[in-house]
Amino acid sequence: MSDGSIETSDAPETPGAIGRMRRHLRAVAPGWWLVLTAITITTVLWCLGRAAMPQPTPFLSWHGPSLLISAWTIALLALLLLANTRSRKIEPFFGGLDRAVRLHRQLGPLTIGLVLVHVVLYLPSELDAGGTAADLLVPFYSSHGNQGFNALILWLVIAWTGLAYVKRLRYERWLSLHGVFGPIFILTSAHALTAGPTINAYEPLRFWMWLLVLIGSGAWLYRVVLYRWIAPRFHYSVQSVEQTSEHTLDLVMRPKSRRMIYEPGTFVFINRPDRDPRELHPFSISSSPAERDLRVSVRMVGDFTRDLLNLEKGDPIEVFGPFGGFTPHRYPDLRRVICVGSGIGITPFLGMLRFEAINDDFRRIWLYYIAKDAAHAPYDAEIREAVPVADSYVDYELWETVERGRPSAEALLEATRPLEGISVMLCGRPEFIRDMARQFAEAGIPPERIIAEDFHFH
Ligand SMILES: Cc1cc2nc3c(=O)[nH]c(=O)nc-3n(C[C@H](O)[C@H](O)[C@H](O)COP(=O)(O)OP(=O)(O)OC[C@H]3O[C@@H](n4cnc5c(N)ncnc54)[C@H](O)[C@@H]3O)c2cc1C
Structure with missing residues (x-):
């Protein structure tokens, strides 16, 4: 164990408004930079295409913006599909798979909104051309061109994207309905690529739009159709299954051949080939990378989780990963860290703490395990054993909510003052994470220093 003095690698922060702006920009998830880049390229190319057209409709006629918005929709849908590929090569572009999935969820409503704005702005042109709103909105009502088909696509996009937010659907059913979105994306793209006069008039724009369509459909093909055959995986077998409390268990797996290299705090998808080869469930790794x-x-x-108790030694397990960015090693300047694990959200911190025994990368850590009471904190004893042998200086506290209620950010920060250089890592249920992240932000922790994992893909 170290003596507690802190070697800080914190770079001096630029003071004032510029410093604040820089910090806020750093906190923006990388996926949003991708979105911004794709929208900017689409807009620039679209404007150039518009300028190159012999007789474009005036931009301010609503027709122009409506077409531009439909091109944005394709760009967003392509990124929405890319964000969900579960590929280790792709996830760094989004800052980790967990953030990619979050972006995927945020892009859905944004895209529906844009589709609706596209239709509303297009309406005046339709009325000018002697059509009616029904021509645009009722599938196969219109007798001219592809209008009836386009109306069908409109409702398919709205229905399928809306379905993704129905919480009452069983996860597996939700996932398989979700998977049908690829063909809908291809139909939507077909509509934009064939109906958009600007896209057809300007080769660089057409090339860019095709590239987006290929990215989106390739991502869908990989994730939904080919994943279970070609995604890289590691073959493990069950070493032991131990029930650690009434509701929790530890599944320990031994590599059959190649061992997966991972950073503590990341997560894997596991599959039981004996059950359903398509069923993949995410779990944070709670062992140390130094362990076999x-x-x-x-x-x-x-x-799925209850059935894990029936596994026997030697049963095969496929492991996909590691994924995610919830690991302190991606953030070298996090030297003073408050770690908060609520309930089963303690798991990534278990792996980090085990690794601390040999880590040799000193940090000052305050670890809080939030549980109803000691009986609902099955990993309390393990943490107490690991703290004294950790290389970092760790203060640990089991926060029992029956006695003290839910913690507030102010209460957790009290022990750590001064706040300079403090970072926060949060893991647990989405509502808890949202609430704590908001409180820490209000207490003055910069957004890029609040790192959260919410165990939620639904
Ligand atoms: C990044 C991440 C890390 C996680 N780490 C842990 C962990 O360390 N320990 C732990 O106990 N739990 C963890 N979870 C949650 C765990 O994946 C779910 O509890 C588990 O998949 C539930 O499966 P089930 O069939 O037993 O339950 P169900 O009753 O089928 O599902 C309960 C809920 O779990 C979620 N879920 C179900 N199946 C999946 C799936 N295939 N993929 C994603 N989510 C699903 C859904 O929100 C669903 O509503 C993590 C989740 C995520 C996203």
Whole structure:
């Protein structure tokens, strides 16, 4: 264990408004920079295409913006599909798979909104041309051109994107309905590529739009159709399954051949080939990368997690990963860190703490395990054993909510003053994470220093 003095690598922050702006820009997830880049390229090319057209309709006629918005929609849908590929090569562009999935969820409503604006702005042109709103909105009502087909696509995009936000659907059903979005994207693109006069008039724009369509459909093909055959995986077998409390268990797996190299705090998808080769469930890794065996610590909430108890030594497990960016090693300037794991959200911190025994990368850490009471904190004893042998200086506290209620950011920050250089890592249920992240931000922690994982892909 170290003596507690902190070697800080914090770069001096630029003071004032410029410094604040820089910090806010750094906090923007990389995926949003991709979105901004794609929208900018689309807009620039579209404007150049417009200028190159012999007789474009005036931009301010609503027709022009309506067409530009439909091109944006294709760009966003392509990125929405790319964000969900679950590929280790792609996830760094989004700052980790967890952030990619978050972006995927945020782009859905944004895209529906743009589709609706596209239709509303297009309406005046349709009325000018002697058509009616029904021509645009009722599938196969219109007798001219592809209008009836376009109306069908409109409703398909709205219905399928809306479906993704229906919480009551069972996860597997939701996922398989979600998977049908690829063909809908291809139909939407076909509409934009054939109906858009600007796209057809300007070769660089047409090339760019085709590239987006290829990216989106390639991402869908990889994720939904080919993933279970070609995605890289590691073959493990069950070493032990130990029930750690009434609702939790530890699944320890041993590599059959190649061992997966990972950073502590990342997560994997595991699959039981004996059950359903398509069913992949994400779990944070709770072992240390220095260990041969891979451990996940699981709360039994449904059929897959409960059925893990029936596994026997030697049963095969496929491991996909590692994924995610919830690891302190990606943030070298996080030297003073408050770690908060609520309930089963403690799991990534278990792996980080085990790694601390040999880490040799000193940090000042305050670790809080939030649980109802000691009986609902099955990993409390393990953490207490690991803290004294950690290389970093760790203050650990089990926060029992029956006695003290839910913690507030102010209460957790109290022990760590001064706040300079403090960062926060949060893991647990989405509502808890949202609430704590908001409180820490209000207490003055810069957004790029609040790193969260919310165990939620739905
Ligand atoms: C990045 C990440 C890390 C996670 N780490 C852990 C962990 O370390 N320990 C732990 O106990 N749990 C973890 N979870 C949650 C865990 O994946 C789900 O509890 C588990 O998949 C539930 O499966 P089930 O069939 O038993 O339950 P169900 O009753 O089928 O599902 C319960 C809920 O879990 C989610 N879920 C179900 N199936 C999947 C799936 N295939 N993929 C993604 N989400 C699903 C859905 O939100 C669903 O509503 C993590 C989730 C994510 C996204």
